Amino acid sequence: MIFSNSLEYEKITSNLDKKNDIITIIGCNTCIRVSGAGGPDKMKELAMKLKHDGYNVKDGFMLPITCMEPYLFTVKLKPEVNTIVSLACTAGTSNIKRNFPDYKIVETVDNIGLIIADTNKGVLKIAMPYKKHESKLGAEYPLGSDGKNRMSKEQIPVKVELKTL
Amino acid sequence: MIISLRDISYEDLKNKLNKDDKIVLWSCNTCIKFCGIGGYDNMVLLENMLRADGYNIIGKELISIACMYSLAEQHKKSIDKKNMFQEATAIICLTCEDGFETAESVFNDKKVIKVVKTIGVGNFTMDRGPILTAPFEWTGLEQNNQGYSFPELAEKLHLYPTFFDRKEAAEDNTDENISLTINNKKCTARIGMTIMQACEANSIKVPHLCYEADLTPDANCRLCLCKVKGEKELVPSCATPVRENMEIITQDDELEHARKILLELALASHEHNCLTCSKGNPCIAGNCELQSLVRDYDIKETRFQQNKEKLPVDTSSPVLVYDPNKCVSCGRCVRACKEVACQNNLSFVNRGSKTCVAAGANKLFNQSACVTCLACVFACPTGAITEKISHFEGDDWLETNVYQS
Secondary structure, three states, X not given: OEEEEEOOHHHHHOOOOXXXXXXXXXXXXXXXXXXXXXXXXHHHHHHHHHHHOOOEEEEEEEEOOOXXXXXXXXXXXXXXXXXXXXXXXXXXXXXXXXXXXXXXXXXXXXXXXXXXXXXXXXXXXXXXXXXXXXXXXXOEEEOOOOOXXXXXXXXXXXOOOOOOO | OEEEEEOOOHHHHHHOXXXXXXXEEEEEOOXXXXXXXXXXXXXXXXXXXXXXXXXXXXXXXXEOOXXXXXXXXXXXXXXXXXXXXXXXXXXEEXXXXXXXXXXXXXXOOOEXXXXXXXXXXEEEEOOOEEEEEEEXXXXXXXXXXXXXXXXXXXXXXXXXXOOOOHHHOOOOOHHHEEEEEXXXXXXXXXXXXXXXXXXXXXXOOOOOXXXXXXXXXXXXXXXXXXXXXXXXXXXXXXXXXXXXXXXXXXXXXXXXXXXXXXXXXXXHOOOOOHHHOHHHOOOOOOOOHHHHHHHHOXXXXXXXXXXXXXXXXXXXXXXXXXXXXHOOOOOHHHHHHHHOOOOOOEEEEOOHHHOEEEEOOOEOHXXXXXXXXXXXXXXXXXXXXXXXXXXXXXXXXXXXXXXXX
C-alpha cells in the first residue's frame, strides 16, 4: 500500500487561481483513504474549505483506484472545468496528468513510500520510503491519521530495512 | 499501484529450494496481479512447473492484500489452512517486497523466498499494461508521468519483464495424466482435476456461475451439471473429480434445456436492469457473467414471475455498493471473504426466497468487520457487489452513483 501525507492547505491554494480556475476534484478511495490524506470525507472537507475561501469548485469524483486507467475513463468533466485538484497519490496524479494533458493539475499530497497495515490494530508501518523520507523507515501511525500521532511503541512486528538495487 | 518486476530466474528459484521442501505458494490478488507476476493463474503455472521438476507443492494461498499484516496472520491461523502452513518448510512469495516483508515476519520459522524487486509506484494502462511513473531513487530513474514500460525497465534494471516461462520446466509427468472422453472426444486430464478443470484444459466450455477457479467449489448454481456414464444423476462439473476412462457429456438438448430454465429462474429472482448496472460493461472487476450466459442462451425474458422481495441498496461502505436485488445467491462473495480475505464477514441469512447475503451480523457494510479489500467485488459475477464510483456536486456536496460505461 502507498502512504501519502496531505500538503499544507496554503501550499495547495498557492497553485490555484480564484478568478480563472474552474475546479473538479478527482479523489482516490484506496491507499490514500487508509493514509488519511484522501477518501470521500477528506474530499468533502477540502471542497468545502476551497468553496468557503472563494474558489470555484464545480464538483468532484471519487474513484475506487485512481492509478488504473479504466476507472479514470468514468470521469466526465463539465465543459467549463479547466483545473483538476488531484486527491490521489503520485501514481494516481501521474495517471490524471497523462489522461488530461490539457488541464491544470494541482497536487494535494506528498508520497512517503510503501506501508504495511494492520486493520485489527488500526496501525500502519512505513516499510519502503522514498529517499527524502528515509528517516521515517519503520515509523508507525494510526490508520487514517495522515502522518500524525507517530506511535512510540512497535505494533506491527515486521523488520524493515532500506532497499537498494 | 505498486510496481514490481521479477528479479530471479527459474533456475535461481530452484536453487533456493530443496527437493524435500514442502512448498506453499503465497500470492496477492492486488497490484502484483496487474504486474503479471501474482494472482491465482500464475500460482497454478508455477505449481505445474515445479511439480514437473519434482518439487513437492503442498498448497497455494491467495490473499486479497498481502501487505496487510492482520490478513496474513488470519490466513496462517485459519482453521482450514493452519495444518498446511504448519507442515510447510518453504513459502514462495508472488507478492511485492512490501508483501514479502509481511510474509517473512508471519512465517518467521520458514524459508520465505522472494521473486520480485519492487521499484516504485505507477499505473495500469489500457495500451501498455503496467508502467512505472514514480521510481524509488535507487533505481536511478526520474519521475515520469508517461511512465516506463516493463520491457524498458527490465533492460535498464536487469530484471525480467514477464513471469516464469512454462518451457523452462520439465514436461508434465505423463504418469499423472489419465484418459477420458468428453463429448465423444478423447481427452487427457491430470489426476485430481475436476471435470470443469479437465474441460477447461481441453478447451471445452461449461457454463457456470458459482464456480471460480481460485475459490473452493460449492456446486450450488447447477449450471455446470453434466452426464457421466454409469451415474444415475447429473453431476456438477465443478465439484466432481475425473477418473480414468470416464465418459462425460457436457452438452446436449436435455442439459441445455435445464440450463435455460435455471437461467430464467435466476433472472426471476434478479433485478435485471442492465442499462443502469456497472457490471453490464467490462471493467477491472470483470463483466456480468449472468448477462453473458443469458445472451449465450438467447434468453430475451423470463417466463417466471419476479419472486424476490425488493431490498434496500447498501451504500454505507466507502468503497463498494451492495445491491441485494441483483444477487443470484451463488455465494462467491461469501467464499472470497472467507478464503481470499480470511475475514468471514459475509454470509447467507434467512431462508427460501428471502435468502440473501449479509455483512456482519446482518448489518450494513460500514457496521461490519469489512476491511474494504474488494475480494467480494472481484468475485461477484453480477452487479450485486460493485465498486463505488461517486460524483459529488452542489452546496451540500451530494453524492450520486456513476456507472462504468
